[in-house]
Amino acid sequence: MIAEEKQSPAMLLSLEGAGLRFGNVQALSDVTMQVRQGEFIALIGANGSGKTSLLQALHGLLPLSGRRLVAADCGRQVMVFQRPFMLRLSVWRNLLLALWLAGVPRPLRAARASEALQRAGLSSLRDRPARALSGGQQQRLALARAWAVRPGVLFLDEPTANLDPSAKNEIEAMLAGFMAEGMTLIMSTHNLGQAKRLASRVIYLDRGKIRADLPSAVFFKEHALDARLDLFLKGELTWDLL
Numbered sequence: 001m002i003a004e005e006k007q008s009p010a011m012l013l014s015l016e017g018a019g020l021r022f023g024n025v026q027a028l029s030d031v032t033m034q035v036r037q038g039e040f041i042a043l044i045g046a047n048g049s050g051k052t053s054l055l056q057a058l059h060g061l062l063p064l065s066g067r068r069l070v071a072a073d074c075g076r077q078v079m080v081f082q083r084p085f086m087l088r089l090s091v092w093r094n095l096l097l098a099l100w101l102a103g104v105p106r107p108l109r110a111a112r113a114s115e116a117l118q119r120a121g122l123s124s125l126r127d128r129p130a131r132a133l134s135g136g137q138q139q140r141l142a143l144a145r146a147w148a149v150r151p152g153v154l155f156l157d158e159p160t161a162n163l164d165p166s167a168k169n170e171i172e173a174m175l176a177g178f179m180a181e182g183m184t185l186i187m188s189t190h191n192l193g194q195a196k197r198l199a200s201r202v203i204y205l206d207r208g209k210i211r212a213d214l215p216s217a218v219f220f221k222e223h224a225l226d227a228r229l230d231l232f233l234k235g236e237l238t239w240d241l242l
């Protein structure tokens with residue numbers, strides 16, 4: 001019998017010995033990690049541990065020490081924020097504009113926008129002003145807009161913060177669908193259940209350093225590896241310990 005050779009998926013992005021300072025705050029120190037095709041990485045950690053900084057560093061928005069490498073076939077990188085930015089236009093025009101900015105040829109834009117709206121369950125709201133949508137609907141539109149431009153890597157900064165449980169479920173369902181299609185996702189979250197439900201890999205940050213970087217199934221089984229991580233997961237990492 002010939003065993004199938006398992007090849008690791010292609011590397012899309014990596015940081016080597018990356019550091020980031022804001023004045024006298026060391027937001028990230030000595031971060032080395034790779035992002036591979038098709039992964040769904042959850043970044044977890046206490047407030048101020050560096051999750052947003054790491055997302056922005058990976059996305060290339062912040063100047064770093066160390067090295068950041070982007071593979072030639074990484075594709076477009078898109079970031080969705082906790083509070084999505086909507087233009088003062090209809091839902092439909094927000095989508096069309098994103099497709100235009102992404103260089104999608106005109107004849108493809110309407111079909112792509114319709115498909116994205118359908119995916120987000122927003123077809124009936126296409127002519128509404130985007131800013132008049134609820135928080136959950138705006139976040140679904142932000143995800144639809146990101147999906148429409150076919151990102152190689154999608155960054156998500158606490159995409160369900162401030163949403164009610166049903167809106168959270170809808171967002172999670174969309175993200176699970178993206179992953180099933182092979183999209184590469186990196187998300188910061190304070191919701192450990194969400195990390196467990198969605199992520200294939202979990203990175204735990206503590207004071208700007210990566211303290212654990214494990215497949216999700218291993219992470220949630222073996223978190224006793226680190227006493228502070230254990231406290232964090234139990235919700236007992238108090239301010240005096242931070």
Ligand SMILES: Nc1ncnc2c1ncn2[C@@H]1O[C@H](COP(=O)(O)OP(=O)(O)OP(=O)(O)O)[C@@H](O)[C@H]1O
Pocket residue numbers: 022023025026027045046047048049050051052053054188
């Ligand atoms: N623009 C900035 N100027 C100064 N300090 C900053 C800036 N952005 C982040 N920091 C600091 O860097 C550290 C890491 O912040 P970061 O926002 O990355 O953490 P986080 O894990 O995303 O936090 P939270 O969970 O509260 O969103 C914190 O000490 C924060 O105060």
